[in-house]
Amino acid sequence: MTTTTAARVVDAVKVYGTGDTGVRALDGVSVDFPVGRFTAIMGPSGSGKSTLMHCAAGLDTLTSGAAHVGDTDLSTLDDRRLTLLRRDRVGFVFQAFNLVPTLTVAENIRLPLDLAGAEGDPEWIAALIDVVGLRDRLHHRPSELSGGQQQRVAVARAFAGQPDVVFADEPTGNLDSRSGEEVLGLLGRAVRQTSRTVVMVTHDPMAAAHADEVVFLADGRLVDRMTAPTADKVLDRMKAFEVPS
Numbered sequence: 001m002t003t004t005t006a007a008r009v010v011d012a013v014k015v016y017g018t019g020d021t022g023v024r025a026l027d028g029v030s031v032d033f034p035v036g037r038f039t040a041i042m043g044p045s046g047s048g049k050s051t052l053m054h055c056a057a058g059l060d061t062l063t064s065g066a067a068h069v070g071d072t073d074l075s076t077l078d079d080r081r082l083t084l085l086r087r088d089r090v091g092f093v094f095q096a097f098n099l100v101p102t103l104t105v106a107e108n109i110r111l112p113l114d115l116a117g118a119e120g121d122p123e124w125i126a127a128l129i130d131v132v133g134l135r136d137r138l139h140h141r142p143s144e145l146s147g148g149q150q151q152r153v154a155v156a157r158a159f160a161g162q163p164d165v166v167f168a169d170e171p172t173g174n175l176d177s178r179s180g181e182e183v184l185g186l187l188g189r190a191v192r193q194t195s196r197t198v199v200m201v202t203h204d205p206m207a208a209a210h211a212d213e214v215v216f217l218a219d220g221r222l223v224d225r226m227t228a229p230t231a232d233k234v235l236d237r238m239k240a241f242e243v244p245s
């Protein structure tokens, strides 16, 4: 069976903890991320955005419901197969970069390839390094970089193995507007020129306007979707989330 869906979750529920102290981070979310689409996920802090991304990417498991990458139901995979799927088909930009401190910038970017014992495409890697503007920092370690530079390393690393789908958790959160535009441009080009699928969490309406569609979460539920977003439309929608003072 073929699919046009790069990733999806169906009736996704995620409960952290148990009993009275349990937190229902996802409360029945169904959403699909079609191949070749750039989707932004927005919503207040604590609304479940990172949890949704982690579960959709196979980094965490759902309490109930299903998560698929392509045609693969993640719950059917043993640990080894899940590791292979994450390595070969998914890229992830963590909210807290997760760079390896003892590796240089170049080594961090190549890490998914090196773990896979793969050569990778040298032209692709070189282009990535230029797009994120890190050519003159390749031999530095993360501790020698600014927060924005570390974030750009994390974005380049997510794309290094040319995965089908990249999940990026606030990839522009620590960038100045120019670096942010460059990263958003990279994400947009990956979708439009190479039919990759990008799912990005952001709090920034300007960043969300780069996406094809915005999905809004509140209290662990999907509350709205918007196609062809503009910064103004997104800002108007976000105002509805604000607690009246």
Ligand SMILES: Nc1ncnc2c1ncn2[C@@H]1O[C@H](COP(=O)(O)OP(=O)(O)OP(=O)(O)O)[C@@H](O)[C@H]1O
Binding pocket: 016, 017, 023, 024, 025, 043, 044, 045, 046, 047, 048, 049, 050, 051, 052, 095
């Ligand atoms: N490991 C965990 N254990 C317990 N509760 C957790 C855990 N991770 C997240 N939560 C809770 O689940 C809810 C959703 O968290 P999540 O990180 O998905 O929010 P978010 O929308 O990404 O927020 P932010 O915009 O602040 O990053 C929050 O109430 C959070 O406190």
Ligand SMILES: [Mg+2]
Binding pocket: 049, 050, 051, 095, 169
């Ligand atoms: Mg988060």
